[in-house]
Amino acid sequence: MQLKRRQFLASASAAALASPAIIGRAVAADGIKFVSILDQSNGLDIYGKPMVETTRMAVDEINAAGGLLGRPIDLKVYDPQSSIQLYTQFATQAAAGDRADVVHAGITSASREAIRPTFSRFRVLYFYNVLYEGGVCDINNFCTGSTPAQTVEKLVPYTMNKWGKKVYIIAADYNYGQITAQWVQKYVRDNGGDPVATEFFPLDVTNFGPTIKKIQQAQPDMVMSALVGGAHVSFYRQYAAAGMNASIPIASTTFGVGNEHKLISAEEGNGMICAYSYFEEVDNATNKAFVQRFRDRLGDDAPALNELAARAYEGAYIWAEAVRQAGTTERMAVIEALRSGVYYDGPSGRVQIEPKTNHANQNVYLAELKDQSFQILETYENQPPTDTLLVCDLVADPNQSTFKFENGLKAAGIDI
Amino acid sequence: MDLVVSLALQILYGIANLALISLGLAIIFGMMRVINLAHGEFLMLGGYTVVIATNNGVNIWIAMLVLAPLVVGVIGVVVERLLIRWLYGRMIDTLLATWGLSLLIIGLVTSIFGASTATTISPPLGVITIGSYTSSGYEMFLIVVTVLLLVAVYATLKLTTLGLVARGTMQNAEMSSALGVSTSRIYMITFGLGAAVTGLAGGLLAPITGILPTIGAVYIAKAFITVISGGMAILAGTATASALLGGVNGIVAFLTGPTLGEVALLVTAIILLRLMPRGITGTLFRKSL
Numbered sequence: 001m002q003l004k005r006r007q008f009l010a011s012a013s014a015a016a017l018a019s020p021a022i023i024g025r026a027v028a029a030d031g032i033k034f035v036s037i038l039d040q041s042n043g044l045d046i047y048g049k050p051m052v053e054t055t056r057m058a059v060d061e062i063n064a065a066g067g068l069l070g071r072p073i074d075l076k077v078y079d080p081q082s083s084i085q086l087y088t089q090f091a092t093q094a095a096a097g098d099r100a101d102v103v104h105a106g107i108t109s110a111s112r113e114a115i116r117p118t119f120s121r122f123r124v125l126y127f128y129n130v131l132y133e134g135g136v137c138d139i140n141n142f143c144t145g146s147t148p149a150q151t152v153e154k155l156v157p158y159t160m161n162k163w164g165k166k167v168y169i170i171a172a173d174y175n176y177g178q179i180t181a182q183w184v185q186k187y188v189r190d191n192g193g194d195p196v197a198t199e200f201f202p203l204d205v206t207n208f209g210p211t212i213k214k215i216q217q218a219q220p221d222m223v224m225s226a227l228v229g230g231a232h233v234s235f236y237r238q239y240a241a242a243g244m245n246a247s248i249p250i251a252s253t254t255f256g257v258g259n260e261h262k263l264i265s266a267e268e269g270n271g272m273i274c275a276y277s278y279f280e281e282v283d284n285a286t287n288k289a290f291v292q293r294f295r296d297r298l299g300d301d302a303p304a305l306n307e308l309a310a311r312a313y314e315g316a317y318i319w320a321e322a323v324r325q326a327g328t329t330e331r332m333a334v335i336e337a338l339r340s341g342v343y344y345d346g347p348s349g350r351v352q353i354e355p356k357t358n359h360a361n362q363n364v365y366l367a368e369l370k371d372q373s374f375q376i377l378e379t380y381e382n383q384p385p386t387d388t389l390l391v392c393d394l395v396a397d398p399n400q401s402t403f404k405f406e407n408g409l410k411a412a413g414i415d416i
Numbered sequence: 417m418d419l420v421v422s423l424a425l426q427i428l429y430g431i432a433n434l435a436l437i438s439l440g441l442a443i444i445f446g447m448m449r450v451i452n453l454a455h456g457e458f459l460m461l462g463g464y465t466v467v468i469a470t471n472n473g474v475n476i477w478i479a480m481l482v483l484a485p486l487v488v489g490v491i492g493v494v495v496e497r498l499l500i501r502w503l504y505g506r507m508i509d510t511l512l513a514t515w516g517l518s519l520l521i522i523g524l525v526t527s528i529f530g531a532s533t534a535t536t537i538s539p540p541l542g543v544i545t546i547g548s549y550t551s552s553g554y555e556m557f558l559i560v561v562t563v564l565l566l567v568a569v570y571a572t573l574k575l576t577t578l579g580l581v582a583r584g585t586m587q588n589a590e591m592s593s594a595l596g597v598s599t600s601r602i603y604m605i606t607f608g609l610g611a612a613v614t615g616l617a618g619g620l621l622a623p624i625t626g627i628l629p630t631i632g633a634v635y636i637a638k639a640f641i642t643v644i645s646g647g648m649a650i651l652a653g654t655a656t657a658s659a660l661l662g663g664v665n666g667i668v669a670f671l672t673g674p675t676l677g678e679v680a681l682l683v684t685a686i687i688l689l690r691l692m693p694r695g696i697t698g699t700l701f702r703k704s705l
Contacts, residue, residue, distance in 0.1 A: 041523075041526065043630050045526070045531040045630065046531050049531040173674075200673065200674070200675055201674045202678055204637070205678065207429075208674075209426040209429055210426060210430070210669035210674070210677065211674060212426075213419070213549070214670060216548070230630060230634075231626060233628075234624060234625040237624045237625060240538060241538075241539040241552035241554050242550050242552045242555075243542070243543030243552070244550065258532075259532055260626075262535070263532060263627070264538070265535060265537055266536070301530055303530065303532070372534070
């Protein structure tokens with residue numbers, strides 16, 4: 001903006017006359033701007049709605065406890081309606097229009113990759129709190145969700161030991177599913193197994209009959225699913241309807257984070273095994289209190305809690321802790337604080353930022369589905385994001401902003 | 417051999433599935449030249465009726481076979497009276513209006529029941545074993561139901577007075593009106609019946625699909641393509657288009673993978689419409705129903 005000298009003088013003197021009022025208002029209303037962009041309608045709302053609720057809860061709690069640096073947090077929530085186009089629009093709005101101090105946004109990897117460059121360009125701190133395929137190496141972007149080296153690496157050997165070495169992989173047909181399928185293939189081979197087949201499904205497939213026949217023909221020891229979204233829930237139901245869940249068990253890297261275990265009946269889901277960094281059933285006092293507060297807040301409408309919802313909550317707290325330590329909301333100071341090893345002891349246990357990758361060291365839980373709820377079988381504490389660590393070192397070179405697995409694992413130099 | 421039989425049944429089911437989700441749309445389109453873009457949401461409402469009813473202790477068979485068509489049929493009549501009847505003969509306007517209606521229904525269901533609703537139902541009937549292969553007994557049941565449904569629609573159109581009057585109105589509305597038929601009433605009943613058939617389909621699919629407020633979107637495209645490929649004749653069109661598209665989809669999906677299966681279905685529809693712009697029944701079986 002260019003001001004002519006006369007205009008500047010006029011407005012400056014007006015400002016000087018009015019300054020007591022302006023300053024007074026500025027201090028009182030000067031909230032810290034926290035923007036959340038998460039899908040609350042159309043296909044992805046099963047993931048986004050619980051995340052928005054826990055984000056609101058975290059911000060309300062922090063504000064009730066006196067805010068941050070003596071200032072309240074001003075939460076603004078946008079609904080991109082499961083549309084990538086709206087994601088980019090709201091990201092620009094948050095960065096350029098709202099001048100956000102921090103943005104927590106994105107559910108699918110596709111949406112993250114659409115908006116990440118916007119926040120780098122506008123120099124706005126960006127948090128992505130969703131489990132994903134790993135590989136983001138961006139000084140400005142903190143990915144707090146679990147990655148395959150934390151979860152799939154535990155899930156594959158555990159289930160192979162239990163069920164056998166022939167694994168049939170089915171996955172959603174976009175970047176998350178494609179890259180996760182490669183991780184599964186790698187871990188199956190690393191553990192001496194055989195990934196007999198891999199199939200990808202467009203997100204609107206609802207008839208899984210031909211695939212179920214192929215699974216029967218291949219006779220694997222287990223099925224590993226990275227299916228995503230409401231239409232794919234049909235797979236688990238048709239698999240059970242064909243009597244397959246009794247003979248060939250399923251493990252999954254995605255089942256449950258959209259509360260799918262409530263969308264199929266107990267007998268259809270029993271016996272499935274999953275690994276995430278949070279389950280509602282995690283047994284510690286912090287989590288019990290968290291679940292109770294969440295239910296008190298939403299009453300009977302409270303959805304089940306999963307890793308995405310818990311991490312949205314914990315992500316807000318990790319950011320708040322870094323702001324407290326930095327003593328300012330200035331972006332670089334907060335990034336420095338986050339990378340100095342900030343942690344938060346939340347419902348999932350300790351979540352600590354790992355400075356080489358801007359990902360998080362976190363607990364991982366392995367659980368079996370029984371009667372529509374998860375029974376925790378194993379706990380692995382403080383797991384580092386070793387997948388992203390293979391390709392990313394922000395300590396050596398902080399000046400990075402790339403997605404290393406964009407073209408798959410082989411292109412990133414990882415043997416699968 | 418076991419594989420061939422089992423796969424053939426599977427493909428037959430794929431065809432029946434396509435016919436089931438398209439029939440209600442075909443009835444409304446064939447009779448009234450109205451493309452109902454809220455068709456996917458009618459299917460979803462059928463599924464939701466079953467989930468909500470069974471969660472409240474209703475027997476699953478009653479919920480699927482009675483409540484789902486009843487509830488969605490009544491909704492269909494209300495929609496026809498309040499919205500569709502003002503728009504007859506204006507195809508683009510009905511497209512827009514029913515699209516708006518679909519957004520409204522999704523919004524209403526989400527605000528009433530939330531983004532997802534827990535269910536306790538699983539497919540009734542057991543498993544059919546063919547050698548070393550197993551198929552779902554419920555899916556076989558759905559094939560039978562689809563055939564019965566087609567027969568019932570045929571009988572209604574061919575053997576009842578209502579069917580006669582409806583076919584007359586379909587061929588020439590002004591003439592039937594001049595002969596004392598209340599075409600407005602016929603349209604209302606037809607739309608209600610189409611909605612009821614759609615509700616029944618949604619209810620029947622409830623035990624083997626995921627039920628969410630937004631799930632209609634995954635059905636509308638396939639139903640739409642099937643109906644357009646089939647052409648004007650309700651039964652012959654739906655049956656032949658489902659057989660062709662479902663068969664191609666099933667075989668290619670088995671031989672290659674689901675992605676190419678979907679591609680093959682769409683390519684077949686494109687080639688078909690290039691060769692027969694008025695659909696299968698616009699060229700073949702022209703006198704059929």
